[in-house]
Amino acid sequence: MKAPSPPRSDHMRRAMRNLLLLVLVAIGLSLAALPRIERSFLAKTSDRESATLRIATESLRGALSRSEALPALLAERPILTDLLHDPTNVGLLPFVNEQLRQTALTLDLADIYVMDAKGLTIAASNYRREDSFVGRSFAFRPYFTDAMREGRGRFHALGLTSGQRGYYFAAPIIDETEILGVVAVKILLHGFEETWRNGDNTILVTDPNNVIFLSDREDWHFNTLGPVADGVLAAIDATRQYPLERIRTLDVAHEAVAPSVDLLRIQTREGPEEYLSNVGLIAAAGWRVWVLTPTGPAIAQARQVLALLILLSLFAGLVAALFLQRRARALEQQAQQRIYQETLIDRVAERTADLNAANRQLLQEVDERRATEDQLRRTQSELVQAGKLAALGQMSAGLSHEFNQPLAAVKAYAENALTLMERGRQEEARSNMGLILQMADRMAAISRHLRNFARRPQEKIGPVPLIPVLEDVLSLMDNRIKAAEARITIDRPEGDIFVMGGQVRLQQVLVNLLANALDAMETQPAPEIGIRVAGLDSGRWIVEVRDHGEGLTDDTMAQLFDPFFTTKSPGKGLGLGLSISYNIVRDFGGTLSARNHPEGGAIFAVELDDARDRVAEDEVAAQ
Structure with a gap:
């Protein structure tokens, strides 16, 4: 009798609707989490680029510290004191100029020059060039006035003569208690910009007035990251630090997207640019080093994660739908099996006798097959054992040949030597002894070859x-x-x-x-x-x-x-x-x-x- 099947189509439709709702909710939560995911990737990118900031900061700090003490050391040269006492000495001046040039080449400095107490340059390492500093006054430069007043001067600026940006260190030249003049050195920093251009980041250095002094973006040179007061512009003009016509303020907006993670949006002629900023300080120079990392890769990674979450939600929904569908089919099959169960019981009863007879025959065949397999295993074991014995025999024969042949020769030569010694034929007996030694060396060579097979290599130290x-x-x-x-x-x-x-x-x-x-x-x-x-x-x-x-x-x-x-x-x-x-x-x-x-x-x-x-x-x- 066929059992009535309960209606399951409505239950299946409700389950599929609930599943679809769960998938939509999961996708919605993923979309809502996108800003948080983006901030997380931005924070990780900022942490990773902090290493780049440390490298850039330490490189600049090292370049400045290596040259900071040079003016004081140069000022101790007696020849500079002699020159400042007699600046018109035609025999001394060329020698000082050449000595400064050689020192600049050896120390990889841009320029070294000596100024009198009024700031007039009387000797310089670039005396051979058309744009030589000789005869030029730099009394307006802060490094000169600070060196004369405080005993040490430092300054960064665009060179008026060379047109090259550099950092200047200066120290007074003192004869007993009298300050005769100042010696200054200039180092160039554009090499750092060339190195920075090879990276994925934008690196820039700003001075205390927010003016960009160094950057791998040439179009940002002498721009500022904020407004500059009129008094600052007047000071820049008085010291001729930068050309005023090139000082422009960049359109920069700051945003904190996470703790210790700042976002900069800069408007350029090509359009808006968005960067993560990491900032370090070089206190001695008053510089701030900025490492600007484009946010595009981090945002792209965040959106890839979002796409992966959505795909996982869809995949999970698809798996759940397949599971529900298969479960519904399984329930339908169970219902059909109950319908045919009674008929199958009758047929099973009819076939049971036939199966019992067939089972007895199968048991007999299984016993015979087991006996055959046991015999096969014994035969196989015997064959393996025979192979082992044959291999052992071959190995024994080889070793016997290698050692018995020289041993037999040794025995024969020894017997002959005894006979010869009994007959008083000492020279011939000694010859046989030499042959015995040769055979012994042959066996020793075989042993030495095996011993050297696993010899250890030497250590480095x-x-x-x-x-x-x-x-x-x-x-x-x-x-x-x-x-x-x-x-x-x-x-x-x-x-x-x-x-x-x-x-x-x-x-x-x-x-x-x-x-x-x-x-x-x-x-x-x-x-x-x-x-x-x-x-x-x-x-x-x-x-x-x-x-x-x-x-x-x-x-x-x-x-x-x-x-x-x-x-x-x-x-x-x-x-x-x-x-x-x-x-x-x-x-x-x-x-x-x-x-x-x-x-x-x-x-x-x-x-x-x-x-x-x-x-x-x-x-x-x-x-």
């Missing part, structure tokens, strides 16, 4: 033979030693010396120390260098290189291993050799130090750990 390294260094420096007519004396103990380090880098350290010793005595007709190698009570080895030059002053000793510090004349060194050597020796676990010899000259000492124990361990491991 390990035992280094010190004396061969020193001999290589002397060989490398041989031509220069002969050219300087120098005499080298070496005091070293007998025997091998091993220290921890790297051979090539240790050579580099010793070459640098030897070259510095020759440089320290370049004015001597017959320089002499002493090299001493000795063991210390601490278990280390020391290598000392002594020159007979003028020695080291206290100021030099304090900065000896600093990068870019050198006592050599311009063009003969960058001041990096000792700094690099110091770090190499430190990587080896050793020390590099310097001191003055009581009888004159300087001594540089390299201390390294003894590596004899490591050498012994390596020899044991090799065996």
Whole structure:
């Protein structure tokens, strides 16, 4: 009897309507969350670009700090004092000009120039150029007036003569208590703009008056991010810092979209531009560094997330609809199954007897098949075992051939040697002994080949033979030693010396120390260098290189291993050799130090750990 099927179409339609409503609600919530998603991506972008701000700020700060102390150092040169006392000295002025030019080239400065107490330039590194500063007055520049009044001056401006933007440092030239004039240096900063143009961001630097002094956007140079008071414009005009006709105010609107996240909207001739801003401060110069990041990529990512959320909502709705549809079909199938259930029960009863008979036959076939499979497994196991035995036999035969052949030869030669010795034929017996040694070497070679198969590679820093390294260094420096007519004396103990380090880098350290010793005595007709190698009570080895030059002053000793510090004349060194050597020796676990010899000259000492124990361990491991 067919059971009545309940109406399910209405229930299905209600479920689909509810599902559609849920999907629409999910899409609506996603759209409502778009501003929050955009702010989140903007905040992440701002955090990520804070690293760019740090790099830009530190680069500018480093460039300024490297040059800040130069005017004071230059002002200590006695020749500048002599020139200011006698500015018309035709014998002295050209020498000062050329010296300033060489110094500017060596220190990578744009200009160096000397002004008298009235601001008139009397010597300059650019004296060869048509736009030379010589004869020009810069008394109106704040760096001159501040240096004369306060002892130090700094200023940034557009150069009136060169037309190049630069930063100026100045210091007074003092003879006892009298200020004779001012020496100033100028550095160019346009190289930073060229680097910034390669990035995805817009970077700009504003001065305390909000004037854009540096930027990878040339059309923004000398524009301002806010209104400028009349008094500020008058000060700019008085110091001729910027051309007034180029000072314009950008149309900028600020908006805080999240804590510590600011949005800038700038109206340009091409249309509105929107940026995230990260701002850093360089207090010494009064500058603000702005990193402006376009908001387009972050907004695009936020909208991609929104699209993904909408797609997920639609996909979830589609999956739910498929589930409801399949559930409805399953319910319909259950109803049909109940209709035919009674008929199937009768048919099942009729077929049960047939199935029982067929089942008994199948059980018999299963037993037979299991017996056959067991026999197959046993046969397969026997075959595998036979294969293993065959492989073992081949391997045994190979090893037997490799060792039995020389062993048989050894036995035969030994028996012959005994017979020959009994007969007094010693030479022939000795020949047989040599053949026995050859056979033994053959078997040892097989064993050595296997032992060397898994030998470990050497480490980068390990035992280094010190004396061969020193001999290589002397060989490398041989031509220069002969050219300087120098005499080298070496005091070293007998025997091998091993220290921890790297051979090539240790050579580099010793070459640098030897070259510095020759440089320290370049004015001597017959320089002499002493090299001493000795063991210390601490278990280390020391290598000392002594020159007979003028020695080291206290100021030099304090900065000896600093990068870019050198006592050599311009063009003969960058001041990096000792700094690099110091770090190499430190990587080896050793020390590099310097001191003055009581009888004159300087001594540089390299201390390294003894590596004899490591050498012994390596020899044991090799065996």
